[in-house]
Amino acid sequence: xxxxxxxxxxxxxxxxSIIQILQDIQADYNFLPKEVxxxxxxxxxxxxxxxxxxxxxxxxxxxxxxxxxICTVCIGTACHVRGxxxxxxxxxxxxxxxxxxxxxxxxxxxxxxxxxxxxxxxPIVVIDGNxxxxxxxxxxxxxxxxxxxxx
Amino acid sequence: MKKNEFRMQLLICAGTGCVANKSxxxxxxxxxxxxxxxxxxxxxxxxxxxxxxxxxxxxxxxQPDGIFYQRVRKSDVSxxxxxxxxxxxxxxxxxxxxxxxxxxxxxxxxxxxxxxQTLIVFKNRSRxxxxxxxxxLNYDGYxxxxxxxxxMTPQEIIEEIKTSKLRGRGGAGFLxxxxxxxxxxxxxxxxxxICNGDEGDPGAFMDRSVLEADPHAVIExxxxxxxxxxxxxxxxxxRNEYPLALKRIRIAIAQxxxxxxxxxxxxxxxxxxxxxxVRGSGAFVCGEETALIASIEGRVxxxxxxxxxxxxxxxxxxxxxxxxxxTWANVPQIILKGxxxxxxxxxxxxxxxxxxxxxxxxxxxxxxxxPMGITLKKIIYDIGGGIPGAKRFKAVQTGGPSGGCIPHKxxxxxxxxxxxxxxxxxxxxGGMIVMDEDTCMVDVARYFLNFTQEESCGKCPxxxxxxxxxxxxxxRIIQGYGKTNDIELLKEIGENVKLSSLCGLGQTxxxxxxxxxKYFRSEYEAHIREKRCPALVCKALISYVIDQxxxxxxxxxxxxxxxxxxxxxxxxxxxxxxxxxxxxxICISVCPxxxxxxxxxxxxxx
Numbered sequence: 001x002x003x004x005x006x007x008x009x010x011x012x013x014x015x016x017s018i019i020q021i022l023q024d025i026q027a028d029y030n031f032l033p034k035e036v037x038x039x040x041x042x043x044x045x046x047x048x049x050x051x052x053x054x055x056x057x058x059x060x061x062x063x064x065x066x067x068x069x070i071c072t073v074c075i076g077t078a079c080h081v082r083g084x085x086x087x088x089x090x091x092x093x094x095x096x097x098x099x100x101x102x103x104x105x106x107x108x109x110x111x112x113x114x115x116x117x118x119x120x121x122x123p124i125v126v127i128d129g130n131x132x133x134x135x136x137x138x139x140x141x142x143x144x145x146x147x148x149x150x151x
Numbered sequence: 152m153k154k155n156e157f158r159m160q161l162l163i164c165a166g167t168g169c170v171a172n173k174s175x176x177x178x179x180x181x182x183x184x185x186x187x188x189x190x191x192x193x194x195x196x197x198x199x200x201x202x203x204x205x206x207x208x209x210x211x212x213x214q215p216d217g218i219f220y221q222r223v224r225k226s227d228v229s230x231x232x233x234x235x236x237x238x239x240x241x242x243x244x245x246x247x248x249x250x251x252x253x254x255x256x257x258x259x260x261x262x263x264x265x266x267x268q269t270l271i272v273f274k275n276r277s278r279x280x281x282x283x284x285x286x287x288l289n290y291d292g293y294x295x296x297x298x299x300x301x302x303m304t305p306q307e308i309i310e311e312i313k314t315s316k317l318r319g320r321g322g323a324g325f326l327x328x329x330x331x332x333x334x335x336x337x338x339x340x341x342x343x344x345i346c347n348g349d350e351g352d353p354g355a356f357m358d359r360s361v362l363e364a365d366p367h368a369v370i371e372x373x374x375x376x377x378x379x380x381x382x383x384x385x386x387x388x389x390r391n392e393y394p395l396a397l398k399r400i401r402i403a404i405a406q407x408x409x410x411x412x413x414x415x416x417x418x419x420x421x422x423x424x425x426x427x428x429v430r431g432s433g434a435f436v437c438g439e440e441t442a443l444i445a446s447i448e449g450r451v452x453x454x455x456x457x458x459x460x461x462x463x464x465x466x467x468x469x470x471x472x473x474x475x476x477x478t479w480a481n482v483p484q485i486i487l488k489g490x491x492x493x494x495x496x497x498x499x500x501x502x503x504x505x506x507x508x509x510x511x512x513x514x515x516x517x518x519x520x521x522p523m524g525i526t527l528k529k530i531i532y533d534i535g536g537g538i539p540g541a542k543r544f545k546a547v548q549t550g551g552p553s554g555g556c557i558p559h560k561x562x563x564x565x566x567x568x569x570x571x572x573x574x575x576x577x578x579x580x581g582g583m584i585v586m587d588e589d590t591c592m593v594d595v596a597r598y599f600l601n602f603t604q605e606e607s608c609g610k611c612p613x614x615x616x617x618x619x620x621x622x623x624x625x626x627r628i629i630q631g632y633g634k635t636n637d638i639e640l641l642k643e644i645g646e647n648v649k650l651s652s653l654c655g656l657g658q659t660x661x662x663x664x665x666x667x668x669k670y671f672r673s674e675y676e677a678h679i680r681e682k683r684c685p686a687l688v689c690k691a692l693i694s695y696v697i698d699q700x701x702x703x704x705x706x707x708x709x710x711x712x713x714x715x716x717x718x719x720x721x722x723x724x725x726x727x728x729x730x731x732x733x734x735x736x737i738c739i740s741v742c743p744x745x746x747x748x749x750x751x752x753x754x755x756x757x
Contacts, residue, residue: 016447058434059433059434077548078510086735086736089735114353117167117393
């Protein structure tokens with residue numbers, strides 16, 4: 001828990017910084033492990049239920065481990081009118097998972113985002129922070145395959 | 152080094168869109184080539200914030216002539232150096248053309264997209280490096296702050312903003328000067344200032360762009376506001392999805408502090424003000440001011456009833472003034488050029504400019520800053536270049552999930568806060584999503600409602616359950632199970648959700664449904680009565696078929712079909728087995744354009 005202690009110290013153990021603390025923990029662990037949340041609640045002297053309510057209210061937090069690659073489909077309005085729903089369906093079909101879950105081999109987590117503010121590139125698929133604009137359904141296989149090859 | 156010490160400047164757009172299209176690679180290559188040609192003393196290579204014309208990125212602007220290069224790749228750099236910088240002639244193939252056949256337009260300000268705009272907030276567009284405070288200072292940066300701190304009293308600042316009639320650019324359009332006055336007059340201390348950069352409306356990205364392109368303008372506006380209100384601490388709340396905006400605003404705060412424009416005893420005036428950045432965590436409702444305050448306090452972002460308004464009881468129950476990014480960025484200009492100048496632009500009730508993000512089915516996607524009162528037609532056709540692919544315009548959606556869809560017959564509407572509300576929509580943060588004949592209005596209504604339903608914080612039952620129920624009804628309509636009284640039922644529930652919700656999210660959630668019913672009722676009826684989706688979007692109501700006369704049997708669709716639904720021998724007509732088809736549409740996108748043999752039909756084949 002040394003890493004968590006450092007994060008807590010960085011934020012001066014301030015309860016009002018709980019959201020920032022959880023952001024830093026997630027950046028480090030890739031998700032919010034149960035035992036870490038318990039530890040944070042003890043250290044900050046706030047009920048675990050409060051920590052849990054914040055961790056579940058904000059969509060940026062995940063309580064389950066995420067995959068090696070994060071595939072995010074933008075479902076903002078501009079992407080929607082250019083066919084994002086179908087793109088999401090096709091990726092979901094290809095990976096055999098619903099949005100918000102992770103493949104069995106732990107390679108991919110499929111997520112959605114409400115808008116990335118890069119609407120000129122619509123529809124957008126982001127894999128590990130790389131934006132792929134003007135995505136069409138026939139490009140999906142290649143995008144996913146590339147990451148399986150990279151491992 | 153000062154900008155005018157260079158013979159030329161190569162300014163590379165480094166907004167989110169251009170960076171995603173590898174503009175930074177272009178910058179590195181330009182720097183390398185400039186160094187190789189020993190031109191470092193004559194030519195400056197720098198980044199700028201978003202130009203707004205994201206459709207044509209990566210963009211490189213060459214100053215002082217304002218030559219505009221579009222879709223620049225790393226491999227184009229040597230041409231720019233040899234032909235333009237050394238040879239003195241712009242590279243024709245990289246210049247903007249409206250269509251592939253049109254005449255190239257070399258100068259940025261001659262391009263339709265730019266020339267009809269009026270820049271106040273974007274005045275520094277394509278000319279300064281947002282990570283370099285010296286650039287900002289070269290263009291009158293922090294002069295307004297100096298004027299406000301040294302030559303104006305807080306009352307005079309408030310009076311100036313009140314006279315300008317600046318209204319909040321975040322959605323509600325409350326008079327900014329009045330809000331400041333209420334906060335200043337609130338009894339308790341300390342007072343706080345917040346910049347709302349939780350730009351959640353999908354399809355709106357002007358605040359991201361302002362934070363990325365001109366972060367010091369936001370800081371300067373806030374510091375002037377702090378002096379007027381009597382606050383010493385401010386917060387900038389930025390959406391989690393905007394990493395670049397976060398980075399730039401943090402750099403700007405550090406530079407402003409180092410240069411004495413933030414911190415203690417600002418410009419020797421004895422006034423102290425500091426700013427912290429708070430990163431959001433992905434909750435749309437946090438754009439609502441009371442929810443945003445809860446989030447800064449480290450709580451779950453649920454709105455609370457108003458009054459008391461934040462100007463009386465806000466952050467930690469202290470008087471708090473919240474304005475959004477675009478509003479703050481207007482402030483320095485008003486102080487510097489005066490309220491009269493500002494209020495000379497716009498309509499009777501809405502002054503100044505508004506930035507709209509023009510997206511969807513439009514040729515020139517991007518951010519446009521236009522005077523209030525401009526018509527929708529001018530924005531969509533003169534600036535936006537119309538609808539791509541000779542398709543027909545159907546509607547424009549404004550105001551984000553809280554707004555509505557405006558039909559063709561209202562295109563001559565001069566837009567301001569009031570006229571949009573009269574049309575059943577709203578200004579919102581300025582998203583403008585253009586839809587063409589291929590957009591299904593029932594699907595769009597379902598999209599927005601599903602959005603608000605998922606983002607509903609759950610506090611008010613009418614919003615939590617009402618929107619859910621409405622989504623269920625819309626779902627059955629697009630699935631082909633709509634009932635004859637569903638339209639009336641949607642209207643009834645929608646009106647109730649509007650009346651009985653606490654915050655703006657619930658009060659406006661039904662707008663997209665109600666306006667689409669008002670203006671596009673026949674589409675709802677086609678879905679319900681004839682099980683048809685006229686725009687060929689709703690999967691349950693369409694089928695993919697291969698045109699026997701057009702199919703040449705090239706076999707591409709059969710090879711690419713992921714569900715093995717297409718059969719046929721080479722050079723013979725192919726067919727789609729409807730029982731296997733998942734309607735993913737890959738066949739349409741891979742069928743060679745010259746054949747165009749795959750098409751959609753409605754109602755669905757049995």
